[in-house]
Amino acid sequence: MTDAELEKRVTRLEDIEAIKQLKALYCDICDDNHNPDRIVKIFTEDGIWEGGDFGRAEGHDAIRKLFEGFANLISFSQHNVFNPRIEVNGNRATGIWYLLGPFTFRRDNGARWIAARYDDDYVKVGGVWLYKHLRATIRMVAPYEKGWAK
Secondary structure (H helix, E strand, O other), X not given: OOHHHHHHHHXXXXXXXXXXXXXXXXXXXXXXXXXXXXXXXXXXXXXXEEOHHHXXXXXXXXXXXXXXXXXXXXXEEOOOEEEEEEEEEOOEEEEEEEEEEEEEEOOOOEEEEEEEEEXXXXXXXXXXXXXXXXXXXXXXXXXXXXXXXX
């Protein structure tokens, strides 16, 4: 293996790890009361957050407003993500992740399980990976007490 090939492989692995850290930061922000000030820092200026019935927002101002709404809607969340599949192509990348987490909604103090699939587009700006487009496809919302089979 040449030095150039080795360098390319190491860069790819470093990029994948940086994207994993970005997703971990996203989960931390969501579990920090959907902190609207922190969330915009990990999206590009024209970034998009899209989540079906949970809404769609494009750009920092819209994403901040959406997350303010989440903070008013959700009193507790624990974003557990797993099974990442990350493909890097230069300064662009895509990722697929799965989410399973407990949530508590303020309106009825209702405990619910939520399962989703994330399909993410990332871009490296100034050496830092950011979200370009995050898509959350909700696969299940189930009351904690009843489960998802009923």
